[in-house]
Amino acid sequence: MNGYEELANAIVLQAVNDYRLARKKKESAKQVALVQFFRSKWFAVLTNIDGRLLEQKLKEEY
Structure with missing residues (x-):
């Protein structure tokens, strides 16, 4: 994996972690912004991940 792929993966993973935290804290505006992302x-x-599928899976966690 090259540096660009690592950076892209880190960005996506951070967004997933931010979404989980926003759900936990019930921060709806932040959740909306992350869904838009x-x-x-x-x-x-x-x-190559389907963003809508990811969103669905994240919502199913809670």
Whole structure:
């Protein structure tokens, strides 16, 4: 894995962690912003993960 892939993975992982924390703290505005990120073209550039599927899986955790 090269440095760019590592950086992209770290960005996505941080967003996932931020979303989990926002759900735990019931910070709806932050959750909305992160869902927008998961559905964005930028997210699609960073990873091959389906952002909507990721969002669904994260919501199922709680």
